[in-house]
Amino acid sequence: MKRTLFAALLAMTALPVHALDLSAMTDAEKAAFGEAVKEYLFAHPEVLVEAINKLEERQAAAEAQNDATLIQTNAKDLFEDGHSWVGGNPQGDVTIVEFTDYKCTYCKKAYPEVNTLLKTDGNIRFVVKEFPILGRQSELAARFAVAVQQVAGDAAYAQVHDDLMNFRGDITLDSLKRLAETRKLDADALMKRMNEEEVTNVLRANYKLAERMGIAGTPAFVIGGEMLRGYAPLQQMQQIVAGQRD
Structure with a gap:
């Protein structure tokens, strides 16, 4: 998913790879990048669902590990x-x-x-x-x-x-x-x-x-x-x- 989104944003903004470093972007490049992200997510909302699911998986794994540590300690x-x-x-x-x-x-x-x-x-x-x-x-x-x-x-x-x-x-x-x-x-x-x-x-x-x-x-x-x-x-x-x- 990350590779697809990365490639899509490059194509939509016509920016070189190094330009995706936000700190190195001009104001115009940042604006173009923001519009590209917005367009892509509107066109592919499933990306947000995948990202949220992945975040929830990571949070659940972190909570389970924390619980296991608490159980072992006590x-x-x-x-x-x-x-x-x-x-x-x-x-x-x-x-x-x-x-x-x-x-x-x-x-x-x-x-x-x-x-x-x-x-x-x-x-x-x-x-x-x-x-x-x-x-x-x-x-x-x-x-x-x-x-x-x-x-x-x-x-x-x-x-x-x-x-x-x-x-x-x-x-x-x-x-x-x-x-x-x-x-x-x-x-x-x-x-x-x-x-x-x-x-x-x-x-x-x-x-x-x-x-x-x-x-x-x-x-x-x-x-x-x-x-x-x-x-x-x-x-x-x-x-x-x-x-x-x-």
């Missing part, structure tokens, strides 16, 4: 932080990390897709990062989930995580207490732990990690060495997992 905090819940197959060959918010509509939309991916694949390690960014109800839910993990263990957390993802309505202390009672958990102990430093430290670490990763919304996924910002259908996630295995 690998320990992403995959082995010591406090995040790990589900799926803990020995899986690909790890998916999800930054999630229980009041996020797209997190709830992604929830069944992720579950299907984990069940149908069977070889994916799944890490959840509580990342409440949508207000007071989000924070209450995240604090409750982390408190459940710390007080009652991973199995209880897995149940509560599912409950909160399926929950519709306002999240309040009363609704969380009822949820704890339904799951036969110690509601008083959980209400107390929610406001303690152990829970705050987990959320603070997740916020700082998200900031370093350039994550500002939910859901956000790290799939092996690739970043996926936002909701994606099951098929797209399956393709990314397959690409990571390749």
